Amino acid sequence: xxxxPLAVIAGDGLWxxxxxxxxxxxxxxxxxxxxxxxTGLGMGVATAVVLLASNSTLSLIRHLVxxxxxxxxxxxxxxxxxxxxxxAMQAYFLDLHKALGIFVPLIAVNCVIVxxxxxxxxxxxxxxxxxDALGMGMGFVWVLCTLGGLRELIGQGTLxxxxxxxxxxxxxxxxLSLGPQFHGALAALLPxxxxxxxxxxxxxxxxxxxxxxxxxxxGAVSSGTRRGSTSKAPT
Amino acid sequence: xxxxxxxxxxALTLGAVAAVxxxxxxxxxxxxxxxxxxxxxxxxxxxxxxxxxxxxxxxxLLRDAFEARDPALLGSARTLVYRARRKGGPVALVIAxxxxxxxxxxxxxxxxxxxxxxxxxxxxVADSETPGLGDKIQAxxxxxxxxxxxxxxxxxxxxxWKVKRDGGEFDQFTxxxxxxxxxxxxxxxxxxxxxxxxxxxxxxxSAQRAAEKKGAP
Numbered sequence: 001x002x003x004x005p006l007a008v009i010a011g012d013g014l015w016x017x018x019x020x021x022x023x024x025x026x027x028x029x030x031x032x033x034x035x036x037x038x039t040g041l042g043m044g045v046a047t048a049v050v051l052l053a054s055n056s057t058l059s060l061i062r063h064l065v066x067x068x069x070x071x072x073x074x075x076x077x078x079x080x081x082x083x084x085x086x087x088a089m090q091a092y093f094l095d096l097h098k099a100l101g102i103f104v105p106l107i108a109v110n111c112v113i114v115x116x117x118x119x120x121x122x123x124x125x126x127x128x129x130x131x132d133a134l135g136m137g138m139g140f141v142w143v144l145c146t147l148g149g150l151r152e153l154i155g156q157g158t159l160x161x162x163x164x165x166x167x168x169x170x171x172x173x174x175x176l177s178l179g180p181q182f183h184g185a186l187a188a189l190l191p192x193x194x195x196x197x198x199x200x201x202x203x204x205x206x207x208x209x210x211x212x213x214x215x216x217x218x219g220a221v222s223s224g225t226r227r228g229s230t231s232k233a234p235t
Numbered sequence: 236x237x238x239x240x241x242x243x244x245x246a247l248t249l250g251a252v253a254a255v256x257x258x259x260x261x262x263x264x265x266x267x268x269x270x271x272x273x274x275x276x277x278x279x280x281x282x283x284x285x286x287x288x289x290x291x292x293x294x295x296l297l298r299d300a301f302e303a304r305d306p307a308l309l310g311s312a313r314t315l316v317y318r319a320r321r322k323g324g325p326v327a328l329v330i331a332x333x334x335x336x337x338x339x340x341x342x343x344x345x346x347x348x349x350x351x352x353x354x355x356x357x358x359x360v361a362d363s364e365t366p367g368l369g370d371k372i373q374a375x376x377x378x379x380x381x382x383x384x385x386x387x388x389x390x391x392x393x394x395x396w397k398v399k400r401d402g403g404e405f406d407q408f409t410x411x412x413x414x415x416x417x418x419x420x421x422x423x424x425x426x427x428x429x430x431x432x433x434x435x436x437x438x439x440x441s442a443q444r445a446a447e448k449k450g451a452p
Contacts, residue, residue, distance in 0.1 A: 073248070
């Protein structure tokens with residue numbers, strides 16, 4: 001735990017211990033804001049920014065904070081960063097902020113963030129805590145963006161509609177469309193569609209993971225020695 | 236170390252973290268407050284400009300507002316009414332009524348009524364209607380809401396201010412009747428309100444002036 005190689009830290013967040021697909025944390029914003037690729041991406045990035053800030057801060061002050069006040073300190077620091085992100089979004093991405101609604105201030109109670117603070121940042125040096133935040137954050141971003149894209153594509157036949165909310169006016173051309181005759185399956189945009197989509201992504205992730213493991217040969221790869229054995233495996 | 240000093244140290248740490256956090260949020264607020272206010276204003280101006288005749292100075296419009304009190308017709312206890320004037324003469328009113336009986340909750344609207352009683356346009360400001368069904372009332376999702384422009388209480392006649400399923404003139408959506416019904420009713424009620432108060436709407440003091448009067452004994 002204490003001496004994980006850097007590649008493992010990054011890989012954990014992006015894939016092996018992906019907070020959304022494996023740990024199943026932060027599902028409330030995940031299910032609610034992924035009605036399009038744009039809102040999913042926006043929500044993911046906002047969460048990742050808070051995670052980066054909180055992980056690095058809490059790693060820096062980890063020796064000053066006594067265990068008794070650990071959680072209150074986490075909560076105060078995370079809440080402060082969420083307020084900052086909330087205000088900054090209102091100032092620079094007002095339309096996106098409107099589209100995400102209450103879920104921006106609610107990043108403060110996203111379990112991913114306090115989870116990484118407790119499990120990782122409060123026990124590791126700054127460089128590793130930053131990498132962990134980057135991995136976990138990007139892992140959350142790609143899942144939200146993929147699920148949003150999936151639901152948007154099935155639900156209304158477009159991809160990155162309203163990308164201008166995120167990237168400014170020039171991005172209107174980014175929108176892909178299956179054409180006006182595609183009316184979409186509304187169910188994908190409704191809350192049940194979020195659950196179906198998430199289930200599908202989890203299943204796909206597990207399937208790919210198993211396949212990858214099998215193709216690496218020797219089958220039983222235990223979690224502790226996995227990395228060492230694969231990196232030394234003959235090519 | 237005995238117990239009290241440990242606790243005191245912990246309390247100090249927590250206090251320090253809280254102080255730094257508050258300072259950070261306060262600084263961000265200070266840096267962004269003006270921009271956020273400008274953003275909100277710009278968003279409102281853009282919405283207003285879309286439903287008003289061209290050439291109206293929107294900054295004057297925002298100052299020339301008062302609160303109407305007619306919950307029965309306008310859907311909330313206090314409703315903002317903006318007045319648009321051109322060269323001193325009244326041109327249009329923009330009213331912000333609420334349709335209380337939407338499918339997913341109240342629907343906030345902006346309704347522009349020109350001086351002759353016809354509609355300049357209607358827009359949805361906020362709603363919680365079903366995505367894909369009821370949310371077609373939004374101008375970004377469908378053209379339905381644009382159909383109100385140019386309508387009035389005589390075109391179509393009052394009895395026809397309903398969705399088609401209720402024997403009226405306005406389209407409903409496939410799979411969603413309650414939402415357009417609520418919007419049509421709210422717009423009709425707004426027009427009725429304007430007709431009832433035609434004499435006084437343009438001559439009432441604006442809220443700012445009214446507030447000043449109240450402030451000075």
